[in-house]
Amino acid sequence: MQSNTVVPTLTTIEELYKTYKPTLFAIAYRMLGSKTDAEDMVQDLFMNMHGVVNDNIQNYKSYLSKMMVNRCVNELTSARKKRITYVGNWLPEPDVQPIGQCPLECVERQDTVSYAFLILMEKLTPLERAVFILREVFAYEHREIAEMFNKTEVNCRKIYSRVKKKVDASNIKDEILSSHLHEEKEMVSRFIAALSNGNVQSLVNLLTEDITFIADGGGKVSAAINLISSKERVLTILNALSSKQLPGSELHLVEVNQQPGIMITNDGYCTGVICFDWDVNTMAIQRVYLVVNPDKLQHVNTGFITSASEC
Template sequence: MSNGEILYQQYKPLLFSIAYRMIGSVTEAEDIVQETYLTFLQLDQQAITDKKAYLCKMAANLCLDTLKSARKKRETYVGPWLPEPLITKAAATPEDKVIEQESLSVSYLFLMEKLSPAERAVFIFREVFAFNYREIASMVDKTEANCRKIFTRAKGKIDRHQTPSHLSYEKNQQVIGDFLHAFKNGDTEKVLSLVSEDVILYSDGGGVVKAALKPIETRDRVLAFLTGIAAKAPKGLQTLPQSINGQPGIIHAIGTKIYNAVSFTVYEQRIKQIFIILNPEKLNHLSCFAPIS
């Protein structure tokens, strides 16, 4: 194995976690990591003193190009735009742990859409990966002072819109499991106790499949919407518990086809947000998690 291949294996989890957080797409993040690696192999690696920073800069530049080209498409996107769901598992190595943090949640990535591409890059490098401003300035080709201003502006936007959450996987799993069981069995009193009064539901069909075009707010409206969906559920629909973006969630499948992926935000033992991803283009990479026919 060449030195370049060793470095690639060492930093692949980091590069993927940067790319995925920046663009919210599993498939595009994987493509960016691959392109970063192939380009890096063609360079004089001996002339690069800080290879980690250089790889991160290459990946970030590709992400910025992707975000700029995707901006118009996202501005005209039909309904709420949600990130592609990422199926996660227990981290096996220290490097893998970078994709098991709060900043991986669907709720957190959804907020990234409020940031410009430059704000997103600076914020992620500083807030998530704790790079210093000198390193960030080098990676995004800006001054340290400018990076500090960009970070402050970006953090202010996130803090103003962020929904409080608890990230205890086991406790959240219990709340979500109890909710699904109570909802399925028509235990209205239990359902109401597990859902916040100001809950918000987002569904992303991308104009490809039917979904709510605007967020659904308040407990009564959200539960009415979910009841309507359940009544029209396709025959043979299976509910499969999965770890989605570092938190307990579910995917629904019909045969070997993924129908949707559902993620939750839980706070004070109640569900605060529900994210339903229905756009088939955002579910293709989950086909390996469908039941075997």
């Protein structure tokens, strides 16, 4: 007896890929904090779809989203175990784009996420992260989310409500900062000038008293293993960065997850990304994030550097 299951043709899978790749990638990037891992997750999902998709599926978006979320939850559960042995601080992979974006890329750049959002997601459990992202970012109904995780709608509402309270302040802050982009660009430009000229002391008024410096070298590149707090200590580490690691490098004003940031290059190759978290009351810098782990810069070198040179 022949099976009634209809295996989609390659064309059908290609159509699904073209239609839903942006949504699935957006889910995975927010869940995993890595563009590289998100792309791999999307590719892997579609490569394993033969014999799985059939005509009984009424809502492909929901079906594929469920598959993606489950994969990400499993990956996060495994990754958290691996991070026990991670050297130093773990930071999300930055999304770097030119300040003056290429016109053809503008449509694709509408669905982005702030670096502060990714940092906040790291503080949540995989389930909390998934429920919040699906509801807050993609407007899934609680009923749909409950079906994805085999939980009650009431349970999902409680999870979402609990997480919403944790992140509401930061969401408001992102909205406030969006109206200060010109001011941020000027301050980041001053930051670049100070690091390039070795005049780090000129940054003293740009930093909050309780500023924190967080670096991620992944054990592959020299970077501060512990968080560095207080204005005096952060100025010291920035001075060391300026005098010992940056000579011979170029610093560029770029967009890092929708906020002004810095890309460090050496011979045209990205060796680091710096981004900031701002105190909305004083518009001073309260956190400096430095990503120098080369694994987290691969996407910048294969994507941003290439596209920027073509614009």
